[in-house]
Amino acid sequence: GENVEQHPSTLSVQEGDSAVIKCTYSDSASNYFPWYKQELGKGPQLIIDIRSNVGEKKDQRIAVTLNKTAKHFSLHITETQPEDSAVYFCAASVGSNYQLIWGAGTKLIIKP
């Protein structure tokens, strides 16, 4: 079955710098890759997603890139701000059932 690995587990960056979180997946049939932000005590919030027919997607300070050949996708956050501090999860799904396979999460710490 599908397996998603996420790195790093913790990432600390200076406010204003960029942050990059990477995920790899095992099932080449995976076709949907969302990224979620989870703050303490809250449910995950969808921040950006990408489908397998696209290589890159950007939404203001957030971008996601997908390399289907290497089976990895990355989240890029530019000009980081204190409110970006949270746990970020990547996920992948195969087909149309949207049963997501989750990465282990990355705790992003933005240092003032």
Added chain:
Amino acid sequence: GAVVSQHPSWVICKSGTSVKIECRSLDFQATTMFWYRQFPKQSLMLMATSNEGSKATYEQGVEKDKFLINHASLTLSTLTVTSAHPEDSSFYICSARRTGGSNEKLFFGSGTQLSVL
């Protein structure tokens, strides 16, 4: 983004009692909803897939008689933890699938922290 409302946000109950958690999609119809469980500092663990009008599909190791799921309408799914015990204490999160081609996405509720005494 779309709104998924989950209630209650936290609940404390005595061992042996049952607790019901509601998950509503407020601005779209959701034929499919998912229920997750999350332990501190861990990722989300899928418990079951809830399809409107049919029985839920449970993941391996999840007791269907303990975690009752009802998806009676296109906007509401409920999870009932029956005869709760301290080991059932956890953060429970629902998600709803919004269909629509390239707009098809999963949106999550705010979660329910269950503490069983």
